[in-house]
Structures are given as structure tokens and as C-alpha cells.
Amino acid sequence: MDxxxxxxAAHQARRDACDRLLAPSAPLPGPQASDVVLSxxxxxxxxxxxxxxxxxxxxxxxxxxxxxxxxxxxxxxxFARLLDLWAAExxxxxxxxxxxxxxxxxxxxxxxxxLVERGFAPQTVFAVRLAGRPVTGADDPGVTxxxxxxxxxxxxxxxxxxxxxxxxxxxxxxxxxxxxxRIEEQVALAVxxxxxxxxxxxxxxxxxxxxxxxPPGYSDWAAHTVRVAPAAYLTCGVVAVxxxxxxxxxxxxxxxxTDLDAAGIGATLLHYTAANPLSGPFWSRCGxxxxxTVWGRGTVG
Numbered sequence: 001m002d003x004x005x006x007x008x009a010a011h012q013a014r015r016d017a018c019d020r021l022l023a024p025s026a027p028l029p030g031p032q033a034s035d036v037v038l039s040x041x042x043x044x045x046x047x048x049x050x051x052x053x054x055x056x057x058x059x060x061x062x063x064x065x066x067x068x069x070x071x072x073x074x075x076x077x078x079f080a081r082l083l084d085l086w087a088a089e090x091x092x093x094x095x096x097x098x099x100x101x102x103x104x105x106x107x108x109x110x111x112x113x114x115l116v117e118r119g120f121a122p123q124t125v126f127a128v129r130l131a132g133r134p135v136t137g138a139d140d141p142g143v144t145x146x147x148x149x150x151x152x153x154x155x156x157x158x159x160x161x162x163x164x165x166x167x168x169x170x171x172x173x174x175x176x177x178x179x180x181x182r183i184e185e186q187v188a189l190a191v192x193x194x195x196x197x198x199x200x201x202x203x204x205x206x207x208x209x210x211x212x213x214x215p216p217g218y219s220d221w222a223a224h225t226v227r228v229a230p231a232a233y234l235t236c237g238v239v240a241v242x243x244x245x246x247x248x249x250x251x252x253x254x255x256x257x258t259d260l261d262a263a264g265i266g267a268t269l270l271h272y273t274a275a276n277p278l279s280g281p282f283w284s285r286c287g288x289x290x291x292x293t294v295w296g297r298g299t300v301g
């Protein structure tokens with residue numbers, strides 16, 4: 001795979017010009033047996049093709065089959081050419097429970113038209129909040145926010161599954177046979193308070209909101225994308241359907257991010273669904289802004 005120093009430098013210069021918060025881009029890894037290497041003047045790409053384990057936690061949030069393009073380019077012309085080369089490969093087969101995806105800096109709008117013309121749409125947004133950014137919006141005075149405990153487990157699992165059902169409306173998630181047992185495992189980790197941290201919003205003894213965060217050390221898979229450290233990853237943030245828009249989320253987010261700031265977390269990262277009309281505005285009010293966008297064709301489930 002031809003990754004010349006000149007190409008990698010030009011690719012990095014584009015990233016830096018778009019968003020200085022993005023960490024330096026590493027060279028593409030060596031291809032695996034099922035990978036495809038693409039190249040054109042001014043660009044090279046690795047296409048990684050994977051089938052998701054039906055028993056994995058991520059199977060609720062990803063398609064059974066994914067073809068993922070990872071390009072290094074000098075500019076938008078090479079980017080568009082690599083998209084066309086990818087579409088001509090047998091591994092490219094977007095459809096039901098089969099997706100073609102590319103993750104790209106959100107602020108690099110020069111490539112947007114090439115993606116849209118080829119049928120891609122924003123699926124999820126990878127967003128970042130730097131420590132100290134204010135959470136705006138009025139709190140609901142009728143809720144109490146606290147770390148969640150063993151007694152909350154059943155309600156928390158149900159609320160997390162409610163989030164999966166909500167995201168399934170937009171084609172980026174699906175409730176699978178493995179969804180409940182895998183979420184139960186994640187909740188157990190949050191109750192222990194080591195690999196996950198968890199908070200709930202409670203009204204009259206009923207759990208109506210939830211936030212789960214991966215602390216530094218367990219969030220390295222996401223933290224490496226930013227220049228700020230330490231970084232945490234917000235795995236789940238959800239408010240019960242009948243409670244949305246009343247300030248439950250604001251109260252929950254304000255408490256959670258106050259705790260994260262006090263713990264010395266430099267940046268908090270999360271993904272939200274691009275087509276969800278509630279997510280983008282809410283997380284923006286919490287101090288988050290887009291860092292990378294996952295563009296895709298096909299659906300989960």
C-alpha cells in the first residue's frame with residue numbers, strides 16, 4: 001500500500017486546517033485477508049469488511065455486515081475517486097442490515113457534495129465537550145440526580161433498551177436477541193463503578209433518565225481521536241419518552257458534567273444520531289460540538 005510521506009503530510013494538513021482538536025492521523029494499518037486496498041492519484045484507502053458477532057454488545061448498534069472506507073487524500077477530487085472505486089468492489093453492498101460507512105472530520109465540508117451525490121447520508125455524529133463548557137437550559141426541579149445503585153438495575157436496563165428502540169427509528173440501531181443480556185452486562189459494570197460510571201434522574205422514586213460514561217482507561221478506543229487528555233466516553237444518555245423536553249435531561253447532564261469536570265476529565269466524547277431531531281440541539285446545549293461524522297448507506301437491522 002503506497003502511503004508516501006508527501007500524501008500523509010497533505011492529508012494531515014487538511015485535518016489540521018479543518019479542526020485542530022483532532023489528534024494526528026496515523027498511517028493506514030496493514031491489510032487483513034478480507035480488506036481491499038484502493039488507490040488513485042492523490043489518494044489511497046483501506047476498505048475493511050467485517051461481520052459483527054451476533055452476541056456482541058455492538059451488534060445492537062451496528063449492521064450484520066459493514067464495509068468501511070478509511071482514506072488518506074490530498075483533496076476532494078481524490079476523495080470522490082476513491083468513493084467510486086469502492087462502489088465498484090464486490091464488498092460494497094449497502095442494504096438492509098448491511099452498511100457502507102466512512103468516518104470523516106465534520107468540518108471538512110469540501111467532500112460533502114461527493115458523498116451526497118453518491119447516496120450517502122450522515123448517520124451518526126461523534127461529538128466532543130471540553131471541560132468547563134456550560135450546560136444550558138432549565139432543570140426540572142421535580143427530579144433528583146444521583147449515581148445509580150443495584151436497586152436501579154431493572155429500570156436502567158429497560159431505559160437503555162428504550163434508547164435502542166428510539167435509535168432504531170433512524171436505521172442506526174436494532175433490538176436483537178442479544179440486546180437485553182448485553183445491556184445487563186454493561187449495567188452491572190456501571191453498578192460496580194469501575195469500567196462504567198452511571199447516573200440516574202429520579203422522580204417520585206421512578207427512574208426517568210440515565211447517563212453511562214466510560215472513564216479514562218476504558219475509553220481509549222475513542223479518546224485517541226482528540227488532542228485533549230484525559231478523555232471519557234458517554235456511552236448512553238436517555239430520558240424516558242414521556243419525560244422529554246421538561247428539563248430532566250438538562251438536570252442530569254448538568255450533574256454528570258459537573259462531576260466529570262471535578263474528576264479532571266479534559267474532554268468527553270459521545271455519538272448521537274444525526275437524523276434524531278432532539279439529539280443534536282440537546283447535546284449542543286450541553287457544550288458538545290461535532291468532531292467527526294459517520295456517513296453511510298444501508299441500515300442496521
